[in-house]
Amino acid sequence: MSRELTIWLLIFAVGAITYTARLSFIALFARRDMPPLLAEALKHVPVAMLTAIVVPAVVFMPADALRIDVGNVKLVAALIAGAVAWWTRSAVTTIVVGMGALWGLRYLAG
């Protein structure tokens, strides 16, 4: 199979997978009630999933090495940005401060 054909196959197959995942529960619970335990679990989805996305992106240096110390500039920049987000609730301020902290810390670290 040519590379181009493989890619087109992938596009439609993965497109079907992502759309099915997105529609799944929205379609399933359109006409019936959700079990109470599931409803309770859903309250915690935002914090749990956002944590699971953000934490690996900041605690691992390249090549999957865990680095929880002040030498990890991404982690320090994320802590500063997180504090700013907590106080200001502003996405723009968080992004500007976070990138500024990353660049500043890298400059200081030489």
Next chain:
Amino acid sequence: MRAHFSRSGFIEGVRDIAPMMLGVIPFGMVCGVGAIAAGASPVAALAMSMIMFSGAAQIVATQLLVAGAPLAVILISCLVVSLRLLMYSAAMAPYLRRLDHRWRAVLAFILTDQAFAGTVQRFRGSDDLRANASYFLGSGGLLWVTWQIATLLGIVAGQIIPASWQLDFVVPLCFLAVLAPMLRDRVSILVFAVAAIAVIVLDSMPLRLSMICGGLLGIAAGIAADKLKGRA
């Protein structure tokens, strides 16, 4: 469709999600560059963004293509990185059930990490279905359009921005901007702590399953804490 459309809700959705474009544009560009690097034609690279519409799935697919993985392995890996969409779908389901099926079909298509993070607070805080659905349409619609433009920029311009700028760091910052303000009560902080520790400890799991498992453990801790609090 028209019965549930509110122009002001739509415009608010577009406006509130706009800062997130700072994270979406570099991410989309990376996907465009990656698809070309994996041997896709420019049309296929753009179709990837239009139809898959998932940065995680697109990056996994292109990286595995470059590595020469068999089609079945690529599909399974994309399925696994898409599992978190099930949770978003479940979390949005109660809010969308009173909409007609066309609205649900369209809103499901534009349900992404960013759309979920950007709109869930609004759905929790307001009962106005018409305004909320239009708000979601505005936020998710802008994300979809921006994703295509960013992919095109990645395809056409290649890597204009040197990798040393680490612009990809904007992506976790966007999520952090939503996450940090939610950590105001003890249960949320517990959910955060458990998910954070679990995702680090489980990092060696294949196919980034650590993300799903870490998230599920955080949710379990939250349910347990709610139960204990109710009993006390």
